[in-house]
Amino acid sequence: MIGGKDVFYTGVSVIAEMYWCHKKAMLRAAEKAQMFATWWRFMMSRKEVCPEEVAVATKDRIIFHPHPRVFGESPDELKGKSKWIRLGTEGEAMFCPYREEAEAAFSYKDLRIGAIPDGIGDDWVGEFKVTKLPRYTGAVARCQANLYAFIFQKPWYEVMLYHPITEKYYTRQREVDPDRAIDDLEKFLALIKGEMEPWPCKEWKCKHCDHKKECESVWHGDNPSGWIEYRDWMIELGGPLIYVDSKR
């Protein structure tokens, strides 16, 4: 479908964005796929990492990132960051006893999905968010956490939301719902393939949307280029996706 090799790289957080706004999820998906194409070529040129071990899982299987990565930032690095970033990083740290192992690439049909949960244990995964809108952000976080649990094959997930004004935490634990995970993946595929019309979004969400300009150009401009054209243009910006034979 994309990159000439029927592969669309994305991330769990991008898929979950559908629960905020379908169009925003699609726009973020195009950006993510473009960034991936750039990153992929960079890794190929360095030949330090075998790309299929990082980003192309065998069908329905998880392959862990073979190289430990440093997640998060040190207290010194965090000093100059906004309150939101600091709160998010500190919150994630509560969930993260095994983060160096918690990166996966997962295949579902044409999707290659990068998954890095905020927290993971023997039988659970967790997602943490800082938000003033727990009701709306909760739906995004639940989708995200359910997908992580599905991908990492954990029986349950936990969502924790932190409200920065009231300083309250909201937590929910749920059993993984594989049917829901598949439904979400199918819906996302249909959206990015242009087989499903994105649902209209609540107007107040558009007010401070950081994708407003792109959204207007794709869907509401005088001469809208259309979603498929925009998607493919973004992918081309990243350059051709060099495919690696996973049997190599």
Ligand code: SF4
């Ligand atoms: S401007 Fe509104 S409809 Fe467009 S991506 Fe943003 S929130 Fe969604």
